[in-house]
Amino acid sequence: MPDSPREDHRAVPRAAGRAVRRIAAALPAWWPLPLCALIGAVGGASYGALASPDYAATSYVIAVPAKTADPATALGFAQAYGRISTSTSTLTAAQKAAGVPARTLGRHVRTETSPESPMIGITGSATRPGKAADIANAVAGALTRSGNGAAGNTGVRLVQFSKALAPSSAVSPSVPLGLAVGGCAGGLAGALVLLVRPRRKQWNTGTGVPAPAQATGSDALAEPVQPKEHV
Numbered sequence: 001m002p003d004s005p006r007e008d009h010r011a012v013p014r015a016a017g018r019a020v021r022r023i024a025a026a027l028p029a030w031w032p033l034p035l036c037a038l039i040g041a042v043g044g045a046s047y048g049a050l051a052s053p054d055y056a057a058t059s060y061v062i063a064v065p066a067k068t069a070d071p072a073t074a075l076g077f078a079q080a081y082g083r084i085s086t087s088t089s090t091l092t093a094a095q096k097a098a099g100v101p102a103r104t105l106g107r108h109v110r111t112e113t114s115p116e117s118p119m120i121g122i123t124g125s126a127t128r129p130g131k132a133a134d135i136a137n138a139v140a141g142a143l144t145r146s147g148n149g150a151a152g153n154t155g156v157r158l159v160q161f162s163k164a165l166a167p168s169s170a171v172s173p174s175v176p177l178g179l180a181v182g183g184c185a186g187g188l189a190g191a192l193v194l195l196v197r198p199r200r201k202q203w204n205t206g207t208g209v210p211a212p213a214q215a216t217g218s219d220a221l222a223e224p225v226q227p228k229e230h231v
Contacts, residue, residue, distance in 0.1 A: 032197075036190030037183050044182020053170035056125045057133040059140035060162040063118040063147075069155035074118045077147075077156040082113035082120045085143045093146065098124075098138035099131075108132075109139050119161065129166035136164035 063081065065074040084090060086109055091102040098105055112121040122143070124135030140160050147158035 030194065032193040033187060033190035036193065037187040040186020040189065041179050041183035044178035044180070044185070047178050047182070053127060054125055054172045055127070055129045055132040055167045055169075056123055056171045057129070057136045057164035057167050058121050058123040059133075059136040059160065059164040061120040061122065061140050061144055062159050062161040063120070064157045064159055066151075066155045066157070073154075074156050075115075077154055078118035078120055079113050079115070081143060081147055081158065082111050084146075085109075085111045085120065085122055085139060090139065090142050090146060094138040094142035096138075097141060098135045100135060105135065105139070108135055122164075124164065125171075129168070133164040133166045140164070 061081070063074040063078040065071050086106060088102065091105045091109070095102045095105055100108065108125045110123050110125075112123070113119070120143070122136050122140045124132045124137075124139065126132040126135060140163075144158045144160050147154075147156070151157045
């Protein structure tokens with residue numbers, strides 16, 4: 001009798017599976033490595049090309065000691081003001097000038113200080129160059145006003161040393177960077193696949209020497225009788 005349609009439908013996936021296994025067996029053992037690296041590189045480049053650009057602009061504030069104050073005092077207060085530049089009070093004072101709510105503003109501002117310089121770097125980030133500069137300048141201005149309000153007690157004034165300018169290019173993402181990172185990540189994933197997957201079976205095509213058969217049953221009890229020597 002001819003095969004039923006159900007059996008024909010089952011035979012197609014089996015034949016496809018056998019074809020895939022034959023192709024995989026013909027490929028070199030290290031094929032997952034370049035494949036994963038290629039997939040990672042394509043994914044990274046696609047992300048760099050399609051994701052929204054991110055711009056960054058930095059404004060600098062410097063702590064200036066009073067005439068009678070120790071210069072080391074300004075260095076210490078620069079560290080302190082750097083920590084409070086992203087506080088709720090500073091961001092709330094800056095939100096109007098930045099045009100961004102304080103809660104959102106905190107995710108787009110970062111501060112850098114140096115233990116050797118009384119300089120505070122305030123960096124704003126946004127999807128538009130002008131908005132990034134506005135955020136940095138707004139936070140720097142709010143910090144300067146707050147610090148100068150307490151200058152009579154601290155002996156240190158804050159001066160906005162350099163205002164942020166709209167950047168000409170985005171900092172991330174970029175297609176070359178995404179390509180490099182994606183390729184490295186894919187290569188690492190391919191290497192892990194090579195480590196964890198089972199090794200291919202090695203078939204022994206040579207002619208081996210068969211092992212001696214073990215005696216069983218009554219044959220194991222039968223031992224050859226050695227003839228006695230006559231003196």
